[in-house]
Amino acid sequence: MYRGTCARRLRAGRSLLGAVALAASVAAACGDGASPASSLTASLRLTGTGVQYVPRPLLDDPAAEGPAVHAISAAFHVAAGALGRTISGTVEKGTSAVLVGLDGDSGHYIVPVTGFDIDNPPDLQFSAQASFSRQTPAGSAALRARAVATDGRVGPGVTQALSIDGPLSTGRLVIALTWDTEADLDLHVVTPSPVPDRPPVELWSGNRTTLLPRSALEGGAYTDDELATAGIFDFDSNAQCVIDGQLAETATWQAAPPAGHYIVKVDTFSMCGQPAARWALTVTLDGAAIGAYRGVSTESDVRFAHKAGAGLNVLEFDL
Amino acid sequence: MHADYGVRQSSVDQLSPSSAPLNEDRFNIRRARLRAAIEGTYVAGAVEFDGNTNRGATARILGAEASLRWPGATSHDPPLLMATIGSFKIPFGFEVLQSDRDRLFLERSTAERALFPGEYDLGARLQGGWKFLRYAVAFMNGEPAGETSGFPGRDPNHQKDVVGRLGVDVEVGEKISVAAGGSALAGYGFHPGTPPTKPSIIWQDRNQDGMFQSNEVSVAAGVSGTPSSNFKRQAVGGDLRIAARVLPIGETTGYAEVYLAKNLDRAVLPADPKSVGRDITELGSYFAITQQLGEHGLVGFRYDYYNPDRDSTDTQVAVIIPQSFIYQTYAFTAALTSTAGRLIVEYDVNRNHLGRDEVGLPTNLKDNTFFVRGEAKF
Numbered sequence: 001m002y003r004g005t006c007a008r009r010l011r012a013g014r015s016l017l018g019a020v021a022l023a024a025s026v027a028a029a030c031g032d033g034a035s036p037a038s039s040l041t042a043s044l045r046l047t048g049t050g051v052q053y054v055p056r057p058l059l060d061d062p063a064a065e066g067p068a069v070h071a072i073s074a075a076f077h078v079a080a081g082a083l084g085r086t087i088s089g090t091v092e093k094g095t096s097a098v099l100v101g102l103d104g105d106s107g108h109y110i111v112p113v114t115g116f117d118i119d120n121p122p123d124l125q126f127s128a129q130a131s132f133s134r135q136t137p138a139g140s141a142a143l144r145a146r147a148v149a150t151d152g153r154v155g156p157g158v159t160q161a162l163s164i165d166g167p168l169s170t171g172r173l174v175i176a177l178t179w180d181t182e183a184d185l186d187l188h189v190v191t192p193s194p195v196p197d198r199p200p201v202e203l204w205s206g207n208r209t210t211l212l213p214r215s216a217l218e219g220g221a222y223t224d225d226e227l228a229t230a231g232i233f234d235f236d237s238n239a240q241c242v243i244d245g246q247l248a249e250t251a252t253w254q255a256a257p258p259a260g261h262y263i264v265k266v267d268t269f270s271m272c273g274q275p276a277a278r279w280a281l282t283v284t285l286d287g288a289a290i291g292a293y294r295g296v297s298t299e300s301d302v303r304f305a306h307k308a309g310a311g312l313n314v315l316e317f318d319l
Numbered sequence: 320m321h322a323d324y325g326v327r328q329s330s331v332d333q334l335s336p337s338s339a340p341l342n343e344d345r346f347n348i349r350r351a352r353l354r355a356a357i358e359g360t361y362v363a364g365a366v367e368f369d370g371n372t373n374r375g376a377t378a379r380i381l382g383a384e385a386s387l388r389w390p391g392a393t394s395h396d397p398p399l400l401m402a403t404i405g406s407f408k409i410p411f412g413f414e415v416l417q418s419d420r421d422r423l424f425l426e427r428s429t430a431e432r433a434l435f436p437g438e439y440d441l442g443a444r445l446q447g448g449w450k451f452l453r454y455a456v457a458f459m460n461g462e463p464a465g466e467t468s469g470f471p472g473r474d475p476n477h478q479k480d481v482v483g484r485l486g487v488d489v490e491v492g493e494k495i496s497v498a499a500g501g502s503a504l505a506g507y508g509f510h511p512g513t514p515p516t517k518p519s520i521i522w523q524d525r526n527q528d529g530m531f532q533s534n535e536v537s538v539a540a541g542v543s544g545t546p547s548s549n550f551k552r553q554a555v556g557g558d559l560r561i562a563a564r565v566l567p568i569g570e571t572t573g574y575a576e577v578y579l580a581k582n583l584d585r586a587v588l589p590a591d592p593k594s595v596g597r598d599i600t601e602l603g604s605y606f607a608i609t610q611q612l613g614e615h616g617l618v619g620f621r622y623d624y625y626n627p628d629r630d631s632t633d634t635q636v637a638v639i640i641p642q643s644f645i646y647q648t649y650a651f652t653a654a655l656t657s658t659a660g661r662l663i664v665e666y667d668v669n670r671n672h673l674g675r676d677e678v679g680l681p682t683n684l685k686d687n688t689f690f691v692r693g694e695a696k697f
Contacts (some may be wrong), residue, residue, distance in 0.1 A: 037334040049634075116637050148678055152677065
């Protein structure tokens with residue numbers, strides 16, 4: 001295919017300027033071999049010894065007569081932006097590589113087999129490290145694998161279902177902090193107490209729910225209604241600079257949030273070596289935006305205390 | 320001064336993990352050099368500064384040397400003996416020492432760029448010539464200016480590399496000149512040690528529920544530090560250049576060179592036998608031919624070959640087999656020349672084994688290039 005394209009372009013050259021443009025385009029298009037395209041444009045990113053990205057979707061062919069994939073192993077539940085996951089599996093003897101991709105993704109990967117499966121000889125095994133783009137659509141997804149024989153025959157696809165969470169939690173009231181570099185930023189939300197006449201409650205990574213602690217003598221375990229109406233802090237992203245790829249923290253109320261005054265703060269816990277982190281704070285109530293703010297954190301923002309009450313006051317609102 | 324516009328097949332509009340742009344379709348100042356030199360009868364010296372935008376705007380000192388010399392019989396002859404100390408080109412082979420202004424091809428061969436990156440190193444040198452004989456021997460830090468890992472401009476070990484070339488440069492009649500030589504290098508590379516680490520516990524929230532589970536904890540055992548150590552490295556090479564002025568359209572020049580080295584790669588696939596657990600041998604070669612086309616035209620072709628690890632292996636279908644790491648380049652070059660500068664265009668067909676085909680076997684990763692270079696001399 002490439003040869004024909006090159007031949008047509010060579011015939012098209014007319015002038016010196018045209019020849020220069022022609023040669024530039026030939027340099028960009030001609031030559032056989034694997035594509036150097038970046039896998040950063042795909043939702044699924046695989047790395048590992050000999051792993052090659054192919055910038056086209058992995059389609060299935062149930063009638064294919066190539067070797068079979070016997071098993072795929074991957075965590076069912078993943079979040080968009082997740083890092084450091086492992087995708088592995090076993091394939092039929094005679095397989096030299098496995099094509100792995102997400103159904104509907106812009107590309108897929110060639111993963112060479114690494115060795116014999118000692119539990120099920122003479123099966124072969126493959127493995128790769130996986131991460132997921134933060135733009136991965138939330139919802140159900142299918143991870144597909146097709147074995148490739150040494151003679152080039154590609155076998156039928158085997159799929160494993162995945163459940164992909166979006167980077168932000170959902171609910172009636174959602175206060176979401178997102179940022180763009182691998183820094184450790186923390187969301188703090190001072191909320192009205194769920195119990196009348198009690199002081200406000202601060203929701204942050206050190207206190208993940210608005211439910212007030214109580215002993216067995218005070219009423220024991222929380223009821224389902226109490227749990228359903230509580231404010232929940234979902235995830236401490238990049239905590240202690242352990243990079244997780246999420247770059248988002250959310251406080252949510254699945255039921256009607258308590259009326260009163262809310263204060264939203266952003267605490268820059270650590271820049272984790274990053275020069276700056278551009279962050280965005282959004283507040284949505286029943287799907288409608290009621291507040292938004294953008295800012296930038298730098299190393300100078302780290303010097304303050306990082307405990308309850310910490311952070312820069314960004315938004316205040318009343319419900 | 321070399322100003323380029325280039326198109327590279329492997330360019331993508333993304334950043335590398337170290338945040339460097341991966342796009343190479345761009346305008347670039349490849350090198351802009353200012354050189355001042357003094358040539359006395361018994362004393363000589365030179366200083367050369369380089370500026371470029373290869374990795375962002377950069378200015379650096381490149382060459383700086385001071386020499387005492389015993390002049391040759393005539394002003395056209397090389398000195399019988401010249402002792403030099405400073406920063407100068409490594410005296411190995413032909414291509415390392417060739418001036419960027421004289422070379423038709425935009426860059427040196429892959430093997431040369433791997434074994435002698437940046438061409439310049441710090442040291443002391445004795446060189447000279449007598450009639451048709453040419454010689455040079457130098458003691459050098461062994462940390463050339465362009466190495467991608469290591470300590471360019473510094474020397475982490477006290478041993479020095481010994482490098483030299485012995486050759487001939489003769490005129491055969493009025494129309495043919497021949498230059499040939501053999502080169503060798505022996506020295507020590509440096510394997511950096513590692514600092515000790517403390518045992519640590521790592522929690523990774525694998526199911527991302529924001530809660531701690533015991534199966535999400537792993538232990539990284541502490542390890543004691545390891546000392547730095549040195550390793551031996553060697554290289555031998557041979558070069559041959561023949562220029563013939565027999566065609567009416569201009570001079571025809573053919574030249575070739577071969578390198579055989581051990582643990583010397585300092586740029587393409589830096590060799591560290593202490594890490595790999597075995598010696599790494601490199602083999603490189605090239606041949607080139609250039610043809611003058613009248614007073615202002617010059618065309619050329621060069622094939623170069625470089626294998627950075629002749630003993631590398633790969634796992635294919637669960638079996639460990641020898642793997643080829645060979646890089647090959649076919650360079651097609653043409654230039655318009657004048658005394659003030661040149662306009663050069665070059666198309667390089669680059670072949671490597673960095674990609675994988677659908678069967679999972681190593682294959683070429685597309686990386687052809689096209690460059691236009693404007694060169695001005697002052």
